[in-house]
Amino acid sequence: MQRLVYILLFLLSFYSCQQNTTQGKWIKGSQKEQLEIIEWQFRGFDKAMVETDYRYQELYWAGKDKNWEYANYSVQKIKKAMITGFQRRPKREASAHEFLTIALPEIQKAIDLKDSIAFNLAFDKLTISCNTCHALEKMPFFIIKTPLHRHSSIRKN
């Protein structure tokens, strides 16, 4: 009986070793090394910001077009880009407090009311809020200004 338990334990440890060394096509190494590769591939806050910048510009033109559904969509995606960014870089979150709790809700309100004047005011405040965080994060050279050109092919009509 005891021998049977030993054999089972041996098979079990062999099985779990096999599990640990499962390799992908290019994600290889121990389980810890593989996690590190995946985290590295997700990148840090820069990726969140490249997406945020795109969404910010789309938000601007959606507001100009009075395409309120698309404006709402863009705000949701800015939030998601930021939140996933903070999961990767938690230390950045504190500097975004005003952006998340004042600037974004204000533009959301203007969108819900489909109010162009309120939207324009809120968009200016949002822009200031982007720059405030860049200053707080010691990156004042990322100066955000109102978009000049459209990038995507999305139009209202």
Ligand code: HEC
């Ligand atoms: C946490 C506060 C925070 C807020 C809010 C914020 N940013 Fe950033 N932003 C950063 C940080 C930090 C970096 C540098 C990224 C890095 O080093 O990983 C950055 C970098 C950038 C970059 C350069 C990205 C690159 O790698 O080329 C752009 C563009 C940008 N932000 C746009 C914006 C826009 C537009 C907004 C507002 C809609 C905004 N940011 C709001 C913190 C913030």
